[in-house]
Amino acid sequence: MIETRAPGKLYIAGEYAVVEPGHPAILVAVDRYLTVRLTEAIGMGRVHSSRYGHGPVTWVRDADGDTIVVDHSPFDYVTAAITILERLRSERGLDPRYFDLHIDSELDDSSGRKFGLGSSAAVTVAVVDALDRFYGLGLTAMERFRLALLATIHVAPKASGGDLAASTFGGWIAYTAPDRARLLALSDAVPVAEVLTAPEWDVCTVRPLPDLTALRLLVGWTGSPASTERLVDRVRMSEDDLDAHYARFLDDSRTAVEELVAAWDSDPATMLEIIRRCRRLLQKLGRLRGTTIETDQLRTLCDLSEASGAAGKPSGAGGGDCGIMLLPGDVSDDAVLATWREHDILRLDLRPHLPQTADTAGAVR
Numbered sequence: 001m002i003e004t005r006a007p008g009k010l011y012i013a014g015e016y017a018v019v020e021p022g023h024p025a026i027l028v029a030v031d032r033y034l035t036v037r038l039t040e041a042i043g044m045g046r047v048h049s050s051r052y053g054h055g056p057v058t059w060v061r062d063a064d065g066d067t068i069v070v071d072h073s074p075f076d077y078v079t080a081a082i083t084i085l086e087r088l089r090s091e092r093g094l095d096p097r098y099f100d101l102h103i104d105s106e107l108d109d110s111s112g113r114k115f116g117l118g119s120s121a122a123v124t125v126a127v128v129d130a131l132d133r134f135y136g137l138g139l140t141a142m143e144r145f146r147l148a149l150l151a152t153i154h155v156a157p158k159a160s161g162g163d164l165a166a167s168t169f170g171g172w173i174a175y176t177a178p179d180r181a182r183l184l185a186l187s188d189a190v191p192v193a194e195v196l197t198a199p200e201w202d203v204c205t206v207r208p209l210p211d212l213t214a215l216r217l218l219v220g221w222t223g224s225p226a227s228t229e230r231l232v233d234r235v236r237m238s239e240d241d242l243d244a245h246y247a248r249f250l251d252d253s254r255t256a257v258e259e260l261v262a263a264w265d266s267d268p269a270t271m272l273e274i275i276r277r278c279r280r281l282l283q284k285l286g287r288l289r290g291t292t293i294e295t296d297q298l299r300t301l302c303d304l305s306e307a308s309g310a311a312g313k314p315s316g317a318g319g320g321d322c323g324i325m326l327l328p329g330d331v332s333d334d335a336v337l338a339t340w341r342e343h344d345i346l347r348l349d350l351r352p353h354l355p356q357t358a359d360t361a362g363a364v365r
């Protein structure tokens with residue numbers, strides 16, 4: 001049996017802007033995991049997950065042996081990851097084999113509600129990792145990340161992949177996305193091995209940041225998970241809509257994230273000021289597009305943070321899900337957590353998942 005595990009993630013800054021190629025965001029991988037167990041099978045593949053209430057998803061190969069055909073269920077992150085890895089396996093001339101996957105996730109609560117910790121990314125990263133080992137492909141972390149992003153954009157073409165980078169590399173990272181529309185077109189036209197080294201990846205960067213010690217991270221979950229795709233659609237709209245306000249948002253977000261990287265762990269006061277600024281940028285973006293990124297509970301979380309001398313902001317797409325708070329040493333958790341409880345904000349007890357191997361810890365592009 002092969003077992004792989006991928007961590008969840010949180011956005012610290014730069015969300016929304018990061019969907020535009022080359023615009024930076026900061027994320028952290030967190031110590032809640034999704035686990036995949038793979039066993040060899042005969043005649044068909046099965047995917048077991050509590051997500052699939054109706055029993056396992058099953059798949060077989062078509063007559064040419066290279067394409068997988070999924071029984072009844074919609075094409076999702078798992079089947080997209082299997083499809084791209086099977087293409088690579090075939091390109092390398094390796095014999096096809098069947099396998100069963102068992103998926104267990106800590107990224108939802110027991111009733112299946114997601115916490116916004118990146119379950120789609122974690123499942124994609126963990127399946128790519130499992131198949132890499134099963135077929136002995138010997139992929140690097142960067143190749144696994146790129147394959148996970150290629151799988152993801154076949155399901156969610158606008159996804160930035162920041163969550164995949166955090167889940168693959170671990171720790172705190174600064175991330176910029178490639179042009180996924182071009183990669184999607186390319187991946188349908190040329191072999192996967194060729195897509196993995198295409199110049200389209202040049203603007204995609206994953207830079208590890210040191211562990212954060214100068215500030216503490218608290219995470220509050222406000223329920224009512226958002227549909228990220230829907231929010232991104234509303235905020236990004238069409239290419240024609242890249243108006244002056246949006247361009248300004250992108251510029252301001254880039255400046256803030258770059259300043260945050262420069263101040264990282266060495267200048268906590270500046271870091272707090274930048275997180276507060278990032279909150280306001282997201283508020284402005286929400287107003288501009290008529291969408292609620294900062295819900296009432298997220299506003300409460302952020303206001304309480306600022307009133308106590310800390311800084312808070314929505315994390316990710318907002319509209320619910322998680323808010324983050326960064327606290328300097330002189331602000332106590334207890335007072336803050338008591339007010340969170342009064343407002344039904346659930347503290348998620350999370351710590352950074354730090355890089356485990358030299359392969360995932362290095363400076364990368």
Ligand SMILES: Nc1ncnc2c1ncn2[C@@H]1O[C@H](COP(=O)(O)OP(=O)(O)O)[C@@H](O)[C@H]1O
Pocket residue numbers: 034049050051076077078103104105107114115116117118119120121123228
């Ligand atoms: N345990 C799991 N088993 C199978 N697929 C999963 C699992 N967890 C998440 N997924 C996939 O990820 C999707 C959720 O993605 P999304 O709504 O973006 O949530 P998140 O914010 O947690 O990434 C699900 O619809 C499913 O396709």
Ligand SMILES: C[C@@](O)(CCOP(=O)(O)OP(=O)(O)O)CC(=O)O
Pocket residue numbers: 011014015016017018019116117118119120158159160161162163228232315316317318321
């Ligand atoms: C808006 C975004 O920049 C960040 C969304 O982050 P979330 O953490 O909300 O995402 P999910 O894990 O899918 O719920 C879109 C993106 O980067 O793709």
